[in-house]
Structures are given as structure tokens and as C-alpha cells.
Amino acid sequence: MHRFSSRLKVAAFGVAVAAVAAVSLGMASSDGVLGAANAKATQTVACTPNGTLRYGLAGGGVTSLDPSVGGLASRTVIMPLLFPALTALNPDGTVRPDLATKWKVSPDGKTWWFYLRRDVKYANGRPFTSADVVANILHDLDPKTGALVRTYINDVRSVRAITKYEVRFKTGSPRANLADALYLAKMADLSNMATLATSGNGTGPYKVAGYVPNQVLTLVPNPYYFGPKPCLKKISIISEPDTTSMVTAFTSNNLDMIWQFPVTAASTIQSDKNATIIVPKTVATAHVLLVDTTSAPFDNVLARQALSYAIDRNAMVKASFLGHAQASVANDPLSTTNPAYNKKLPAQTFNLAKAKQLFTQAGVKPGTSFTYWAQAGKRPEWITNGEILQQDLAKIGITLNIVQADPATWLARFDPHGKKYPGLIVASFLSLQPNPLLGLGSALNGCDCNWGNVPGTKYDQYNSLVLKALGQSDPVKLQASYDQLQVLFNQQAPYQVIAHQTNLSAAQKKVVGAWEDPSGNMHLESARLAH
Amino acid sequence: MAIYVLRRVVTSIGLLFLSSVLIFVVLRLIPGDPTITKLGGGMTAVDPRAFQALRHQLGLDRSLTHQYVHWIGGVLRGDFGQSYFSQFPVTTLIKERAGSTLELAAAALFIGLLLSVPAATIGAIWRNRYFDAVLSGFTAVGMSTPAFVNGLVLIVIFGVKLKLLPTQGYVSFQNHPLESLKTVILPAVTLAIAIAAPIMLILRSSLADVASAPYIRTAQGKGLLRYQVVLRHVLPNATIPALTMIGVIIGSLLGGSVIVEYVFARPGLGSLMVDAIYQRDYAVLQTLVLLAAGVFIISSLLIDLLYGVLDPRLRVRGQEA
Numbered sequence: 001m002h003r004f005s006s007r008l009k010v011a012a013f014g015v016a017v018a019a020v021a022a023v024s025l026g027m028a029s030s031d032g033v034l035g036a037a038n039a040k041a042t043q044t045v046a047c048t049p050n051g052t053l054r055y056g057l058a059g060g061g062v063t064s065l066d067p068s069v070g071g072l073a074s075r076t077v078i079m080p081l082l083f084p085a086l087t088a089l090n091p092d093g094t095v096r097p098d099l100a101t102k103w104k105v106s107p108d109g110k111t112w113w114f115y116l117r118r119d120v121k122y123a124n125g126r127p128f129t130s131a132d133v134v135a136n137i138l139h140d141l142d143p144k145t146g147a148l149v150r151t152y153i154n155d156v157r158s159v160r161a162i163t164k165y166e167v168r169f170k171t172g173s174p175r176a177n178l179a180d181a182l183y184l185a186k187m188a189d190l191s192n193m194a195t196l197a198t199s200g201n202g203t204g205p206y207k208v209a210g211y212v213p214n215q216v217l218t219l220v221p222n223p224y225y226f227g228p229k230p231c232l233k234k235i236s237i238i239s240e241p242d243t244t245s246m247v248t249a250f251t252s253n254n255l256d257m258i259w260q261f262p263v264t265a266a267s268t269i270q271s272d273k274n275a276t277i278i279v280p281k282t283v284a285t286a287h288v289l290l291v292d293t294t295s296a297p298f299d300n301v302l303a304r305q306a307l308s309y310a311i312d313r314n315a316m317v318k319a320s321f322l323g324h325a326q327a328s329v330a331n332d333p334l335s336t337t338n339p340a341y342n343k344k345l346p347a348q349t350f351n352l353a354k355a356k357q358l359f360t361q362a363g364v365k366p367g368t369s370f371t372y373w374a375q376a377g378k379r380p381e382w383i384t385n386g387e388i389l390q391q392d393l394a395k396i397g398i399t400l401n402i403v404q405a406d407p408a409t410w411l412a413r414f415d416p417h418g419k420k421y422p423g424l425i426v427a428s429f430l431s432l433q434p435n436p437l438l439g440l441g442s443a444l445n446g447c448d449c450n451w452g453n454v455p456g457t458k459y460d461q462y463n464s465l466v467l468k469a470l471g472q473s474d475p476v477k478l479q480a481s482y483d484q485l486q487v488l489f490n491q492q493a494p495y496q497v498i499a500h501q502t503n504l505s506a507a508q509k510k511v512v513g514a515w516e517d518p519s520g521n522m523h524l525e526s527a528r529l530a531h
Numbered sequence: 532m533a534i535y536v537l538r539r540v541v542t543s544i545g546l547l548f549l550s551s552v553l554i555f556v557v558l559r560l561i562p563g564d565p566t567i568t569k570l571g572g573g574m575t576a577v578d579p580r581a582f583q584a585l586r587h588q589l590g591l592d593r594s595l596t597h598q599y600v601h602w603i604g605g606v607l608r609g610d611f612g613q614s615y616f617s618q619f620p621v622t623t624l625i626k627e628r629a630g631s632t633l634e635l636a637a638a639a640l641f642i643g644l645l646l647s648v649p650a651a652t653i654g655a656i657w658r659n660r661y662f663d664a665v666l667s668g669f670t671a672v673g674m675s676t677p678a679f680v681n682g683l684v685l686i687v688i689f690g691v692k693l694k695l696l697p698t699q700g701y702v703s704f705q706n707h708p709l710e711s712l713k714t715v716i717l718p719a720v721t722l723a724i725a726i727a728a729p730i731m732l733i734l735r736s737s738l739a740d741v742a743s744a745p746y747i748r749t750a751q752g753k754g755l756l757r758y759q760v761v762l763r764h765v766l767p768n769a770t771i772p773a774l775t776m777i778g779v780i781i782g783s784l785l786g787g788s789v790i791v792e793y794v795f796a797r798p799g800l801g802s803l804m805v806d807a808i809y810q811r812d813y814a815v816l817q818t819l820v821l822l823a824a825g826v827f828i829i830s831s832l833l834i835d836l837l838y839g840v841l842d843p844r845l846r847v848r849g850q851e852a
Binding site: 063151198407 | 561563564565567568569571576577578583584616617618619624627628698699700793796798802803811
């Protein structure tokens with residue numbers, strides 16, 4: 001199998017991110033100066049640290065304090081608390097200055113300068129300088145690190161400390177706003193690599209006071225933090241064995257906040273007058289079905305379209321998500337709440353007759369079997385979705401065998417990217433970045449659907465559209481590019497979007513200031529306990 | 532006696548070695564890969580070189596024989612490696628969780644013995660059919676009902692309805708003895724039911740066997756009261772067969788009671804093992820399983836040796852042999 005040029009793919013993806021961000025923030029003026037002035041700020045409110053916040057996770061806690069590597073999504077809550085970046089994310093998905101106070105870009109868009117705060121220290125008292133920025137970026141860019149952020153900054157060709165508080169980036173292609181991607185590049189203390197995963201030494205508002213992996217992480221205010229004092233005396237991030245015990249602990253007031261609770265508990269929590277459900281302003285996460293677009297039969301676009309028409313999304317939202325999700329109308333990575341959503345996309349509503357017709361055209365005859373591959377235990381809604389799909393496919397003569405596997409077995413069957421899994425329909429969950437091109441770029445970047453691994457497919461056209469979008473500064477033309485990308489995604493269906501749903505989180509009413517970003521990650525930087 | 536002890540020790544070491552090989556091989560047969568669990572699963576494509584580098588760092592690119600020798604060599608030196616994920620030494624992770632498991636095991640064993648031994652003894656003394664029926668019923672229910680069902684029933688009654696005791700969590704005895712006792716009662720009683728039932732079954736059977744022995748009739752003939760006969764002559768002899776069961780129970784308790792720890796959200800060795808299974812953290816998992824096997828083997832060995840001490844007949848037979 002010939003792999004499509006990953007460098008071009010990733011470079012284009014990274015540029016796309018910055019391009020869209022630039023549009024949303026406002027493009028550079030002619031002298032190349034971009035402003036902190038354009039960015040909205042969500043600063044912590046100055047206060048005296050008070051009280052302990054008990055934050056509950058289920059089915060997997062904090063297993064490592066190394067901010068670079070992937071692993072469980074439950075770790076994302078600690079990132080802004082321990083490891084700020086040059087920029088920080090706002091609730092609406094834009095970025096604001098953080099460790100960098102301002103930045104500027106050259107007219108050709110290939111050179112960026114970031115100017116750092118001068119009063120930043122790590123939690124152990126060591127000053128933070130441009131050398132740390134360089135070390136962290138190089139560490140993230142190293143392919144052997146496996147850093148998730150590498151995808152978004154992979155076109156950075158060099159990073160250099162100009163002075164103690166000035167860093168220069170050079171990119172291989174024009175970047176509209178590198179700042180938008182750099183919020184993902186967390187600044188850890190790399191002076192002692194042996195303790196990177198265990199120390200959690202960062203420059204954030206909190207520092208690590210106690211850590212038992214997969215059990216409890218205790219944070220207390222960082223005395224060296226450059227910003228306003230955080231409002232909590234202690235944050236305990238507690239791992240519960242499963243969602244049931246987590247919800248029980250919350251309803252019996254043994255936890256103040258919980259993240260990613262099951263939809264079946266929503267009514268219980270809603271009826272609790274002391275609790276509130278936290279939702280983000282926009283949703284950039286989705287439940288999807290992945291197929292291998294390089295193996296039969298789903299290497300045929302007709303088979304993928306057929307599958308899309310066979311999915312009764314409304315029934316799934318009702319039965320699995322109890323209404324706490326938004327059914328995808330046109331199989332689009334962007335939710336309808338995204339400002340860039342193409343409202344003219346042709347709908348792919350449930351239609352078994354059409355599904356059967358398309359399957360037949362694709363050579364998928366009645367009597368064919370597929371395997372529905374889901375996780376055991378953690379996502380019961382996936383099983384319900386699978387049962388609905390199984391019943392519907394049976395009506396057109398296709399057998400769907402539902403297989404549940406433990407998370408590691410489930411993941412290893414179709415990951416890492418490039419692995420073939422013919423005949424499998426994988427239930428999965430995608431947590432995308434807030435801006436539109438990131439959502440669309442997930443297909444570009446290499447979902448586990450292998451789209452883009454074979455040259456000569458419509459993926460090339462998709463990639464060309466992205467490259468075209470990169471150069472667009474005109475918002476109207478840029479939106480036209482987004483529209484074309486969504487149309488192509490709708491036609492090619494590299495994966496199936498069932499519904500857009502964010503992680504359901506809840507807090508006792510005494511907890512204020514916490515918020516969830518569009519990717520479903522919780523932010524506690526501004527959290528405090530109301531009296 | 533010395534030969535008997537030596538033979539048992541050598542057998543135990545052999546069993547431990549075989550267990551280590553079995554554990555090592557079986558773990559690697561399970562589907563899943565720790566490098567994928569650690570690096571993969573995101574929407575971004577991780578460079579294949581990252582997987583290669585991680586496999587090299589964890590030693591997973593070496594031959595299985597090399598990996599086994601490296602691991603077992605470390606075990607013999609007291610170095611059990613590092614978690615693939617948290618990078619904490621495995622011994623540190625075990626120490627952090629062992630307290631909870633030990634407290635639970637001790638409390639469960641204490642309550643279990645407190646339930647079973649007096650009840651069986653009273654049954655032997657009193658010989659009341661209604662009391663015997665109660666004991667039989669308890670034994671049947673205790674042995675047939677899964678531990679998690681007992682646990683959930685206790686949670687509903689004492690935690691939810693009566694709100695007398697906490698239903699989850701752990702407080703170490705050193706930090707707060709009273710709170711520690713409160714958090715351990717329900718899980719300990721849950722386990723104690725599962726412990727007491729088989730002990731009671733064996734003990735009652737054994738008491739009945741011993742009670743019909745000629746020397747017991749002699750004791751009765753000498754004018755001793757029934758309770759004196761039971762306590763001085765029947766019970767000590769009847770306890771010996773139950774020791775084997777107790778040895779097995781101690782071994783399984785110290786290995787970590789996974790189900791009960793999960794039901795009561797109590798962090799212990801059992802939940803550490805489950806987390807390691809989910810993540811395919813071979814370093815932690817193989818050490819924990821080896822530890823559980825070792826505890827089991829050692830407790831069986833100690834019980835066997837205790838037999839020789841408690842039962843003079845075994846000492847005589849050994850000398851004659």
C-alpha cells in the first residue's frame with residue numbers, strides 16, 4: 001500500500017488550522033504585527049485560595065504527567081492547570097496570550113516572533129525562558145516523542161531563542177496564525193527528562209502536591225504563578241472505577257464535579273436542585289463509525305454512502321443518547337452550531353431502500369456479514385447504536401455481528417493509522433479542535449479510516465481544496481472553500497458521523513467558573529467555590 | 532520433618548518459577564499493545580517512529596526470551612521495573628495500594644473467622660436442629676451468592692437506606708482510624724460472608740467426624756461436660772482440615788479482591804491489576820500476578836508446615852518414613 005505524502009498532508013493540515021484562526025481573529029496588518037489586542041481574554045479572577053474541589057473521573061484516571069503524549073482524554077483537565085502554553089484557549093474556541101504576551105509575523109507568513117512574559121517561573125522556582133520554549137517545541141516535533149501537537153505544528157522548520165524572552169519560528173509554508181495552534185504545545189520542564197511523567201512541574205496556576213497514578217492527583221496553588229492567585233486551596237482529581245460509582249459519589253456529595261457521565265444519569269442529575277450540567281457553547285465532538293477506506297467493500301464510495309443511508313441517526317439519538325445529542329443531518333464533521341457549517345448540504349437521512357440499492361451497486365450482496373466493533377463497558381450507547389443498525393441492516397439482508405472488546409483490544413484492532421481492518425465497522429468518538437478547518441481536517445489528517453493512504457482517490461481533490469483554503473484571506477471565499485470541503489466529505493463519506501455530542505459534565509451549584517471547551521475538555525483554571 | 536520442609540520449599544520454588552513463565556507468556560498472548568494504548572487513539576496520526584522508539588524504550592522489540600530473562604533477573608534483584616504509563620516503579624505503585632488491600636484482608640478474615648468458628652462450635656455443642664438449619668442456610672447462601680451481589684445489598688441497606696456507613700472510598704488506618712473502620716466495614720463484611728461460608732461448612736463436617744471418634748467417647752465417659760469435650764478435644768482436632776481452606780483464603784485475599792474493591796470504589800491491588808489489564812501495562816501486571824501467585828504458594832506452604840507442627844501424627848509418620 002502506497003502512503004500519501006504525510007508531510008504534505010500534515011503541513012497542509014497545520015496551515016489550515018492557522019488560516020481559519022486568522023480569519024476568526026483578524027488577519028495581520030501590512031507590517032505583520034498581530035495583536036494580543038485582538039484576542040479575547042478569560043483571565044482568572046483574583047481571589048484568596050479557598051476550599052477543596054473534588055473532581056471525579058471514571059474508567060481511567062491520570063496515568064502520566066507528561067503533557068506531550070496521548071493516552072486517556074481524562075488527562076486534559078490537568079493541562080491548563082499545570083502546563084500553560086504560549087497561548088491559551090477561550091471558551092469560544094479563540095485563543096488569547098498566555099506565556100507569550102504578543103507575537104508578530106513576517107509579510108510572507110513564514111516567520112513568527114513570540115515575546116514571552118518575563119515573570120514566569122516553574123513550580124520549583126526555576127525561571128521560564130525562551131530556551132524552554134525551544135526545548136519543548138523541538139521535543140514535540142521529534143517524531144519519536146509521539147506528541148499529539150506535532151500534527152498541528154509540523155511545518156515548523158526551525159525554532160530559535162533570539163533573546164531570553166523572544167522566540168522565532170520559521171515555517172515551511174505561510175501560516176496565517178501559528179498562535180492558534182500553539183495553545184496545544186504545553187510548556188513542561190524538560191530539564192530532567194527522567195521525571196517528566198511523574199513530577200508535573202509546570203508554570204501553571206497549580207502545582208502537584210500528591211500523585212497516585214490512576215487514583216488521585218492533588219493540586220495546590222503554585223506560589224510562583226505569574227497570573228492572579230487561583231481561587232481554590234486544593235483540587236483533588238479522583239479516579240472512580242466506573243461511571244456508576246462516580247455518579248453515586250456526586251449525588252451523595254462526595255464529589256463536587258464529574259466529567260463524562262453517562263446520558264442515563266442526566267435526568268437524575270437534572271432533578272438534583274444542587275447540581276448543574278455543564279455544556280460548552282459549541283460542540284466539536286462526535287460519535288462516529290469508522291471503516292477502512294482502503295479495504296473492500298468500503299474502499300468503494302458507494303458502499304460508504306450506503307452505510308450512511310442505513311444509519312437511523314434520529315433513532316440512535318433518541319434511544320442511545322436520550323436526546324442529549326444532535327443527529328448529523330448530512331454526515332458532516334462540523335456540527336450545525338459551527339458558524340462554518342454548510343446549510344445547503346444534501347441530507348443523508350435514513351433510507352434503507354437507497355442503502356440497499358447502493359450496497360448492490362457496490363457489490364455488497366444480501367448475505368454479507370460485517371462486524372460492529374465496539375468497546376465493552378465504557379460506551380453503552382455504542383452498543384445500542386449497534387443494535388439499531390443491526391436490525392436495520394438485517395431488513396436488507398446484511399448481517400451485522402456486534403463484538404465488544406476491552407479498550408486496549410478495541411483500539412489495537414484498527415490503530416495505529418494505516419492498519420487494515422476489512423469488514424469492520426468501528427464505533428468511535430472523535431474530539432476535534434474548535435475551529436472549522438480542524439474539524440474538516442480530521443479526514444485530511446488521517447482518521448483511522450485510512451483515507452488518504454491511497455493516491456488517486458478523491459482525497460487528492462480534498463487535499464487540494466484545503467491547500468486552496470489556506471491561501472484565502474477573504475472570509476466569503478474561505479467559507480466557499482469550507483462549503484466545497486463539506487460537500488466532498490458528504491459525497492465521499494470517509495467516516496460516518498452519527499451525532500454531535502459533547503461529554504456530559506456536572507458540578508454542584510457551589511462550583512462556579514468552570515467551563516467546557518468545544519472539544520469536551522474541562523477547564524478549572526477559573527473555578528472557585530461560591531459561599 | 533526437615534526433609535518434608537525442604538521438599539515443600541523446593542516444590543514451592545518450582546511452582547513459582549512455572550507461574551512466572553505462564554504469566555509472562557499468557558500476558559503477551561492477550562490482544563492489545565501497550566504502545567498503542569499509550570500513544571494511539573487520537574485523531575492525529577502518530578508517527579510510526581514514535582511507536583518504534585517506545586517499543587525500544589520498553590524493551591518490547593527484543594526477543595521474548597530476552598524480555599523474560601531481563602524481567603526475572605530484575606525480580607531476583609528486587610527490581611520489578613517501571614509502569615509503562617506512569618513511569619513510577621512498580622514497587623511504589625504496589626506500596627501505595629497494598630495498605631488498602633491488607634486492611635481489607637485482615638478485617639475480612641477477622642470477621643469471617645469470628646462468624647464461622649463460634650457458630651460451628653456452638654452448633655456442635657448445642658445440637659439444635661433449628662440452629663443447624665440456620666447455619667446450613669447461611670452456608671448455602673454464602674457459597675452460592677456472588678460477592679458483588681452481597682456487596683450491593685449491603686450498600687443499599689446500610690449506605691443508601693439507613694445511611695449508616697459510607698458506601699465507597701478508603702481512608703488509611705494511620706490517617707484516621709475511626710473513618711478507616713467505617714470505610715472498611717461493608718467491604719469486609721461482604722468478603723467475610725464469602726469466607727465464613729466455606730470455613731463453616733468444612734468445620735461443621737470436621738466437627739461431626741471428630742465427635743464420633745473413640746477418644747471423644749472416652750472423654751465423655753470420663754465425665755467432661757459437652758462444651759468441655761468440644762472445646763478441649765473436638766475443636767482442636769477438627770480445626771486442622773479447615774486450615775487448608777484458611778490458607779487458600781488468605782492467599783486469595785492478599786492477591787487483591789478485585790470485585791469487592793470495584794463495588795466499593797476502594798483502591799487496592801485488585802483495582803491496580805484491573806487498570807494494568809486495561810492498559811496492557813505488562814510491567815505492573817506480571818509483577819502483580821506473580822505476587823498473587825507467590826502469596827498463594829507461600830501461604831499454602833506455611834499451612835502445610837503448620838500441619839506438621841499442629842498434628843503430631845504427621846511428625847511421627849514423617850519420622851517413620
